[in-house]
Amino acid sequence: xxxxxxxxxxxxxxxxxxxxxxxxxxxxxxxxxxxxxxxxxxxxxxxxxxxxxxxxxxxxxxxxxxxxxxxxxxxxxxxxxxxxxxxxxxxxxxxxxxxxxxxxxxxxxxxxxxxxxxxxxxxxxxxxxxxxxxxxxxxxxxxxxxxxxxxxxxxxxxxxxxxxxxxxxxxxxxxxxxxxxxxxxxxxxxxxxxxxxxxxxxxxxxxxxxxxxxxxxxxxxxxxxxxxxxxxxxxxxxxxxxxxxxxxxxxxxxxxxxx
DNA sequence: ATGGTGGGTCACCCA
Numbered sequence: 001x002x003x004x005x006x007x008x009x010x011x012x013x014x015x016x017x018x019x020x021x022x023x024x025x026x027x028x029x030x031x032x033x034x035x036x037x038x039x040x041x042x043x044x045x046x047x048x049x050x051x052x053x054x055x056x057x058x059x060x061x062x063x064x065x066x067x068x069x070x071x072x073x074x075x076x077x078x079x080x081x082x083x084x085x086x087x088x089x090x091x092x093x094x095x096x097x098x099x100x101x102x103x104x105x106x107x108x109x110x111x112x113x114x115x116x117x118x119x120x121x122x123x124x125x126x127x128x129x130x131x132x133x134x135x136x137x138x139x140x141x142x143x144x145x146x147x148x149x150x151x152x153x154x155x156x157x158x159x160x161x162x163x164x165x166x167x168x169x170x171x172x173x174x175x176x177x178x179x180x181x182x183x184x185x186x187x188x189x190x191x192x193x194x195x196x197x198x199x200x201x202x203x204x205x206x207x208x209x210x211x212x213x214x215x216x217x218x219x220x221x222x223x224x225x226x227x228x229x230x231x232x233x234x235x236x237x238x239x240x241x242x243x244x245x246x247x248x249x250x251x252x253x254x255x256x257x258x259x
Numbered sequence: 260a261t262g263g264t265g266g267g268t269c270a271c272c273c274a
Binding site for chain 1: 272274
């Protein structure tokens with residue numbers, strides 16, 4: 001089974017890029033974040049025409065939004081609301097006779113890494129803390145967690161750890177919270193496990209760079225985690241950096257895992 | 260230290 005995650009930054013604008021990825025990479029289950037559309041406008045027909053008939057999605061006008069697109073039948077679908085907001089940042093679907101897949105879009109957290117000065121940063125930390133409590137209470141089994149978690153936890157997950165220590169996404173309070181969520185929550189960071197500790201890994205490059213590829217100031221904000229029982233069955237991991245060079249690209253690229 | 264770009268929607272929000 002091939003599972004992918006991608007912050008698409010508007011699923012309606014980039015629907016052709018989505019179907020291209022599904023077809024050319026033979027994806028079974030694709031998890032999207034930042035779909036940025038209400039459910040009534042979700043492009044279900046285009047996905048069904050391409051052969052992916054099973055959809056679970058939660059969207060809102062302009063902001064956030066998550067979706068699970070599958071060519072395998074979906075069983076139970078549910079979501080939780082986090083940090084006392086009803087924004088669309090989580091959806092979970094079970095693949096019939098297969099694993100449960102959690103799809104998350106963690107708040108970006110604003111610009112100032114201080115919860116007193118910047119409520120968005122407090123929201124991000126509260127969201128992570130609730131996730132940690134949730135998975136500590138209900139340890140994942142036969143489960144996969146993917147999404148844009150908006151944190152690059154390790155020095156090798158950013159172009160310059162030193163220069164990003166005070167930049168939201170790589171501050172110690174965030175990276176420690178994410179590592180605690182992995183360990184206490186019962187997850188394995190299978191992308192990092194696959195490539196090893198030393199390799200620089202990025203999934204996001206800012207739109208603001210003059211030349212994203214030449215400056216290569218990336219961060220690994222997107223993640224694929226598995227429960228300990230499932231992690232040993234990973235066969236392949238691919239970070240599709242080439243999609244950053246597409247026409248009208250998302251600032252995030254797809255990450256694919258085969259189990 | 261600053262501003263750089265892009266998406267959604269319709270004067271700004273958010274990333």
